[in-house]
Amino acid sequence: MRILLADDSPVLRKAVARLLVANGHEVEEAADGAEAINLVLTRPPDAVLLDLHMPRVTGWVVCRLMKEDPALCRIPVLVLTSYDEPEDRFWAEQSGADGYIRKTQVGQPLLDRLDAALAGRALSELSGVVDKPARSGPVDVLARVCEVLDRKLFEATVVNEVTAVALRSLDLREALGEVLTAAARAVGCDVAAIALLSELTLVVHCTRPVSAAALDSFAARVTRALGEMSGTGLAPGDLIVYGTRPEPMLAPDGPAAEWESWYLAPLQVRGQLIGALALAAAARDRFDDRARRTLRMLTPGAALVIEGARQFQRVISVEAGAGLAAL
Known part of the structure; x- marks a missing residue:
């Protein structure tokens, strides 16, 4: 050797x-x-x-x-x-x-x-x-050093943008919308979503309108994946789908029902599965090694945002209950 x-x-x-x-x-x-x-x-x-x-x-x-x-x-x-x-x-x-x-x-x-x-x-x-x-x-020595530094700065910026959401007082859907927007902008995709196990919801962010068939195909695959991760046997239709934007997600001329590129990862807090992060694109080979590395770094921050938003909702509920009891 x-x-x-x-x-x-x-x-x-x-x-x-x-x-x-x-x-x-x-x-x-x-x-x-x-x-x-x-x-x-x-x-x-x-x-x-x-x-x-x-x-x-x-x-x-x-x-x-x-x-x-x-x-x-x-x-x-x-x-x-x-x-x-x-x-x-x-x-x-x-x-x-x-x-x-x-x-x-x-x-x-x-x-x-x-x-x-x-x-x-x-x-x-x-x-x-x-x-x-x-x-x-x-000459490649300096080029390689600069390339790694640039990539690390980019990844750190994306992660900081996501974790900063956890420091703001946001309701769950608003917080998820900001996380998905950051993820989609960082790696480029047609659809990004977070599926939540306890709420049985799928919050979807579309970077452009997609066809109903494409959205159904996306939701079905994410639901099955979450069911396999959790061992709950979730089937298509078990998750309620919400959009992050007020404008319509659907368009008859959107991407076809078959997505060419996928990224799926579990979301965990303190070792417990709470959901899944999913991204898809109609273009082939959208999520290369660099994109996947960025998403792996982003995933723990996304789970932190979810936990923070849930905690915020619990605090609001407790305060509201205390206010009603005082009347």
């Missing part, structure tokens, strides 16, 4: 490289993060041993770039560092590292962790097609 060893210490690189070569691995070395990114992009290794605190580009950035790239994300990244601070471990996990090894563990523990990581990669690749990265040049 070919291992990329990225560390700014030539002494450590020499020691670890000798250990790896003695155990049958081919080793490629990088003295800083920028060099490591170049090597990963131009000649992807089977695994990476990565120092965190390196010149030019840190190990955190290298790891994040790899894990954000569909063609590189399966490559195991083991953090190899002399630091053992909680902050370092936290950011290594947040960056997507597959393991954290102290440099004092160089020896058999390192080889065992590396073998386990390589075996895990082999198993994961059996489950799907692996993208092959195109060859890249040094």
Whole structure:
């Protein structure tokens, strides 16, 4: 196996490289993060041993770039560092590292962790097609960093917009309307909806009018999906459908009854299923990896909004009851 060893210490690189070569691995070395990114992009290794605190580009950035790239994300990244601070471990996990090894563990523990990581990669690749990265040049280092930063800023903005709804005093349908509007605007779709299990309702937001057949098809699939998620066996027609807008959702010339792109995800609060988020589009391949990643980040915020709006309704009901009792 070919291992990329990225560390700014030539002494450590020499020691670890000798250990790896003695155990049958081919080793490629990088003295800083920028060099490591170049090597990963131009000649992807089977695994990476990565120092965190390196010149030019840190190990955190290298790891994040790899894990954000569909063609590189399966490559195991083991953090190899002399630091053992909680902050370092936290950011290594947040960056997507597959393991954290102290440099004092160089020896058999390192080889065992590396073998386990390589075996895990082999198993994961059996489950799907692996993208092959195109060859890249040094200029792509800055481009990749900017791309990841832009995407993270976009995702954070969308999530903040959704969670901000929970801070305002809104009734449930109004809050759901704002969440669905944000989700539809972020990823682009024809229909977005939230199905609520306890209320047996489906709140639908259409970015443009759709045909009655298309809306019925959408509602039926979401209802069946929620029934499977909850084990309640819900069937088409069991959910009451509401729109988020006063204008009509239906149009005779809307998309056909068959939706080409779907996204469905459960909504949970404290481990309990409360509903489902659903989006559909007439266009094919609307929800690519980037859109799905954004929606996965948005989903917990949507569940938080629902819980906040329900709590607001409970408070209003209690206050109204207390006011009537005082009359």
